[in-house]
Amino acid sequence: MAEYNKSIPSPDPYVTQPFWDGAKEGKLMLPRCTTCNRAHWYPRILCPHCHSSNIEWFEASGEGFIHTYAVQNRAFGGWADETPYATAYIDLKEGDRMFTALRGVNAEDPTSIKIGARVKIEFEQASEDVFVPYWRVVD
Amino acid sequence: MPSNPSMSAAIVAAAESDKIGYIEEGTTALNLHIEAIRNVCAEAGVSPSEIDGVFSTNNSNLLAEYLGIHPKYIDTTAVGGCSFQMHVHHAMAAINAGIIDLAVVSHGEAGYSSRKNQGKGTLGGGGGDPWLPAAQFGGGPYGAWGPPSYYAHALTRHMHQYGSTKEDFANIAVVTREWAGLNPRAVMHSKETNPRGGPITVEDVLESRMIVWPLNILDICLVTDHGGAVLISSAEKARSFKTSPVWIAGAGESQSHADMLEMDDFTATSAHASSQAAYRMAGMGPGDMEMAMIYDSFTVTAGITAEMLGLTARGEGPSLWADGNASPGGKLPVNTNGGGLSFSHSGMYGMMLLVEAYRQLSGTAEDGVHGIEGKQTNAQSAVVNGTGGLLSVTGTLVLTSDV
Numbered sequence: 048m049a050e051y052n053k054s055i056p057s058p059d060p061y062v063t064q065p066f067w068d069g070a071k072e073g074k075l076m077l078p079r080c081t082t083c084n085r086a087h088w089y090p091r092i093l094c095p096h097c098h099s100s101n102i103e104w105f106e107a108s109g110e111g112f113i114h115t116y117a118v119q120n121r122a123f124g125g126w127a128d129e130t131p132y133a134t135a136y137i138d139l140k141e142g143d144r145m146f147t148a149l150r151g152v153n154a155e156d157p158t159s160i161k162i163g164a165r166v167k168i169e170f171e172q173a174s175e176d177v178f179v180p181y182w183r184v185v186d
Numbered sequence: 187m188p189s190n191p192s193m194s195a196a197i198v199a200a201a202e203s204d205k206i207g208y209i210e211e212g213t214t215a216l217n218l219h220i221e222a223i224r225n226v227c228a229e230a231g232v233s234p235s236e237i238d239g240v241f242s243t244n245n246s247n248l249l250a251e252y253l254g255i256h257p258k259y260i261d262t263t264a265v266g267g268c269s270f271q272m273h274v275h276h277a278m279a280a281i282n283a284g285i286i287d288l289a290v291v292s293h294g295e296a297g298y299s300s301r302k303n304q305g306k307g308t309l310g311g312g313g314g315d316p317w318l319p320a321a322q323f324g325g326g327p328y329g330a331w332g333p334p335s336y337y338a339h340a341l342t343r344h345m346h347q348y349g350s351t352k353e354d355f356a357n358i359a360v361v362t363r364e365w366a367g368l369n370p371r372a373v374m375h376s377k378e379t380n381p382r383g384g385p386i387t388v389e390d391v392l393e394s395r396m397i398v399w400p401l402n403i404l405d406i407c408l409v410t411d412h413g414g415a416v417l418i419s420s421a422e423k424a425r426s427f428k429t430s431p432v433w434i435a436g437a438g439e440s441q442s443h444a445d446m447l448e449m450d451d452f453t454a455t456s457a458h459a460s461s462q463a464a465y466r467m468a469g470m471g472p473g474d475m476e477m478a479m480i481y482d483s484f485t486v487t488a489g490i491t492a493e494m495l496g497l498t499a500r501g502e503g504p505s506l507w508a509d510g511n512a513s514p515g516g517k518l519p520v521n522t523n524g525g526g527l528s529f530s531h532s533g534m535y536g537m538m539l540l541v542e543a544y545r546q547l548s549g550t551a552e553d554g555v556h557g558i559e560g561k562q563t564n565a566q567s568a569v570v571n572g573t574g575g576l577l578s579v580t581g582t583l584v585l586t587s588d589v
Contacts, residue, residue: 053327054326054327054329055327056322056326056327057306057316057317057321057322058322059214059306059307059317060212061212061213061214061217061317062214062217063317063319063322088323088447089319089320089447090319091220091252091319092217092220092221093224093252095252095253095254096254098224098233098235098253098254100224114343114452115340115343115452116339116342117335117338117341117342117398117399117400118338118398119329119330119398120397120398120399121331121334121397123329123331124329125329126328126329129329131399132329134325134328134335134339135339136339136446136452145447146323146324146325146446146447148329157399157400162342162343162346179327
């Protein structure tokens with residue numbers, strides 16, 4: 048595998064591990080409260096909507112939309128090699144929002160990127176166990 | 187005359203995390219906090235939603251975000267083991283003052299597990315905690331390196347939602363620079379104070395170096411060294427000093443999130459809630475304000491905050507600076523020191539807002555040098571808003587003077 052030269056997240060074995068396990072298999076796993084039936088992101092041991100502790104994980108569609116974005120013209124470490132690149136907040140089809148770097152866009156032309164554009168999740172292998180989620184514009 | 191706070195508050199429930207002691211399977215400080223809060227709420231028969239004050243060492247904003255609540259009082263006093271006695275004291279004072287009704291004082295510390303976890307899951311201490319949700323899923327893994335990386339997303343959304351333009355926001359920097367021209371101590375006062383100082387135009391802003399689209403470098407505050415302080419006195423002694431009093435007519439605070447990952451509406455901040463509280467306490471409204479000191483870490487911060495403070499309609503924040511209205515001689519002077527954009531901004535700009543507001547309202551804002559028109563206004567009331575974090579937390583004051 049090509050060397051991943053960017054910051055690698057540290058999975059938290061107590062709360063977020065199911066997400067990272069799913070990522071390894073190319074699946075977007077999300078937490079959902081079985082009391083109010085709403086998904087949430089980031090993963091918690093307490094539902095932020097109804098404060099129940101009854102949380103389950105389910106495989107989500109991996110589809111969403113760009114809520115807003117920016118183009119990073121300045122960056123450090125491994126990301127410095129990728130400037131300019133676009134970051135974005137993604138509205139998940141199942142509700143709530145994730146942060147990401149966008150794939151499949153021309154960051155040299157910021158206004159060519161559209162809020163509301165459809166995106167799909169993909170995972171890039173960063174280490175033996177960590178696969179980092181990215182979102183690709185599919186429109 | 188404030189009442190004696192004695193007997194004004196009581197501890198109504200107490201609880202622990204699910205497990206305590208040597209937790210062999212491990213845990214995190216954040217989990218310990220949340221378990222304890224859930225348990226104490228259950229014990230008292232209240233929902234976490236009823237909590238309107240959060241008191242803890244350092245992490246109160248994160249705890250509020252995690253619970254999905256938006257408290258009116260946030261205290262992070264962190265002075266070691268006695269902090270929690272002090273939190274109770276502060277909570278009592280806040281309750282006695284009528285600001286909040288129900289406070290939680292929370293503690294979570296993974297002293298045993300942190301060894302097993304190699305220092306992770308500790309909730310902080312300088313180097314940060316790589317297991318914090320925002321460390322795993324926020325900007326870090328995607329190369330976001332500081333506030334500009336995040337704030338830019340808010341400006342993109344504002345332009346999309348309201349049809350505002352980069353030019354609209356650039357004008358905020360232009361007007362703020364006009365005020366810097368009246369303040370000889372402003373970094374960007376003139377070519378004498380800085381090679382890049384002196385008046386700027388909207389075109390200058392748009393053509394300046396792009397840092398994080400849509401934020402050019404002239405949309406972004408300075409990064410300076412700065413110190414400041416203010417003295418607060420009781421009302422009864424307030425006239426016993428050589429200086430004039432500026433009255434704290436109203437105060438309010440609130441938060442909407444800690445990390446931008448949890449920012450619900452990228453075009454709004456809790457400055458709406460904090461200013462509403464401050465106006466209510468003061469018995470005044472935005473129309474009564476004769477000047478404004480608005481946190482301008484970025485042009486977008488100032489523009490959105492103008493809306494939240496009720497000084498413009500939603501979506502029209504930058505219009506506050508249009509047509510010379512916020513300029514020297516305008517009908518509502520804004521950021522009369524030259525702002526974080528052109529005066530000085532050391533990272534936490536709130537003190538600089540306070541010092542300038544005091545000087546303006548006490549009639550001691552300097553009158554300029556070398557024949558330059560002074561920046562002293564006639565204002566006798568000011569709204570002063572600070573924004574912290576990533577458009578996360580806000581505090582608003584309404585100050586008045588009778589000089």
